[in-house]
Amino acid sequence: MKKSFLITLITFCSIYSFGQSKNAITFQAEIANRNGDVIYIKDAKNKTVKEIKINDKGIFKDSFEIEKEDFYIFFDGVEYTQLFLKNGYDLKLKMDAKKFDESIVYTGKGAAENNYLAQSVIKEGQITPEKLASLNEDEFKKMTAEKQLTEEYFLNKSKLDKTFIEIQKRNIAMNIKGLQRYYTESKAVQKLNNVMAPKFNYVNHKGGTTKLEELKGKYLYIDVWATWCGPCRGEIPSLKKIEEKYHGKNIEFVSISIDVQKDFEKWKKFVSDKQLGGTQLFADNDWNSDFAKSLNITSIPRFILIDPNGKILNAGAERPSSPKLEELFDKLLNLQ
Known part of the structure; x- marks a missing residue:
């Protein structure tokens, strides 16, 4: 996978479709709140080797054979999950794309292995950077x-x-x-705590650019993320809730995307489609942006808390989904 907290290296094999046969894998699904009209099965080089169309009710059914049982990637255009495929499997998937990993449930032949993979992702996510x-x-x-x-x-x-x-x-x-x-x-x-935060001047989704200095005077809760990052997207619902709770308080929520430049329009559309709040910025050089390099950001999501004077309080702050974050905000803002 890309640079995300869950680090898994998997060996894949190619997948080929020979049409339906007695030995074919049957794969069907019912997906609520689907992210697109096509499901992609991808190989180790991120090459699409199988496309499955979804109808307007979020349902699909297809059959195909594979050369060798192995691990693959199921990608819906936004989110992805691992699959273990073996000829003769009869997999049925039910999920909600808005909750994705947490909602995945398989039934049928091959369900045990694939439910194991789905649950493993959730368990890995519980090992947070803060922990x-x-x-x-x-x-x-x-x-x-x-x-x-x-x-x-x-x-x-x-x-x-x-x-x-x-x-x-x-x-x-x-x-x-x-x-x-x-x-x-x-x-x-x-070791980066209690030092002055590195400066930035990034494109703002609302137009123009925004500098760090322009945000001084408030606490800053910065989310470094990317549109392709599953764990980043997983924090969005919690981030929205916490932004709403502290709206109008002395804290500014800033999201900095480190998507590559060619995905700039994708980022703009994603922010608009998901109605993301706070200050939405786009870094100037993805992972190699000065801000990311100065803070040793090598995996995402990464959350940084900065005080009103521009000093870093926590270079690896709690995630929005952590109850400890609200406790900290209440203490900082004298809301206890």
């Missing part, structure tokens, strides 16, 4: 060791497909390495 940063080295080692042992024990005791178990064990080991790397980065981020 990692709060651990000392011994606590982190204990947490990751227990995590790996628990997940491998479950797989060994399960009746899941043997190929699936083999691949997933490799993924678990790589996820642990990813967490170790992210833990090191989280500790480095902590």
